[in-house]
Amino acid sequence: xxxxxxxxxxxxxxxxxxxxxxxxxxxxxxxxxxxxxxxxxxxxxxxxxxxxxxxxxxxxxxxxxxxxxxxxxxxxxxxxxxxxxxxxxxxxxxxxxxxxxxxxxxxxxxxxxxxxxxxxxxxxxxxxxxxxxxxxx
Numbered sequence: 001x002x003x004x005x006x007x008x009x010x011x012x013x014x015x016x017x018x019x020x021x022x023x024x025x026x027x028x029x030x031x032x033x034x035x036x037x038x039x040x041x042x043x044x045x046x047x048x049x050x051x052x053x054x055x056x057x058x059x060x061x062x063x064x065x066x067x068x069x070x071x072x073x074x075x076x077x078x079x080x081x082x083x084x085x086x087x088x089x090x091x092x093x094x095x096x097x098x099x100x101x102x103x104x105x106x107x108x109x110x111x112x113x114x115x116x117x118x119x120x121x122x123x124x125x126x127x128x129x130x131x132x133x134x135x136x137x
Contacts, residue, residue: 029057034091036060038084040067040076049076051084053098060088062098065105077105081112085136095135102128 022031033056040049049067053060062084067077085096098114100106101123106116114132121128 032056036084036087036091038080038087040071040080049080051080053084055088055091055093058092058094060084060093060096062096065098077108078112085134089136093136095133097131097133099129099131102130106130 025031033054036051036053036055038051039047042048048071050065051062052064053062055061062081065077065080067080088096096114098109100109109132110116112134114134116130117133118131119128123129
């Protein structure tokens with residue numbers, strides 16, 4: 001028996017661990033998830049902003065939100081988030097979760113009615129990571 005530590009995992013090994021975790025979870029909940037991405041494009045079809053995430057167990061889980069620096073004060077981020085939330089509601093979601101760092105977009109998410117439900121300090125020695133949620137009406 002041995003413990004292996006690696007920064008270059010074999011995909012099949014990770015897939016095995018994930019599949020066994022999902023197998024365990026399936027005793028309690030359905031292991032169905034659906035990817036959710038929203039893109040804001042200009043007339044040249046270039047992406048000026050976007051969101052990636054997934055919906056599962058009646059929640060939207062936002063993974064990444066990015067808006068081009070030149071567009072950050074033009075409301076694109078809000079439009080993208082609201083579009084993702086509307087799609088999540090259409091999929092039967094009751095709320096959304098995400099995390100952000102102190103140097104990212106905490107105030108932006110608060111304006112969209114997200115509430116901080118926890119945080120961890122000390123990232124890179126000086127930054128806070130915030131965990132947020134929003135319940136849909």
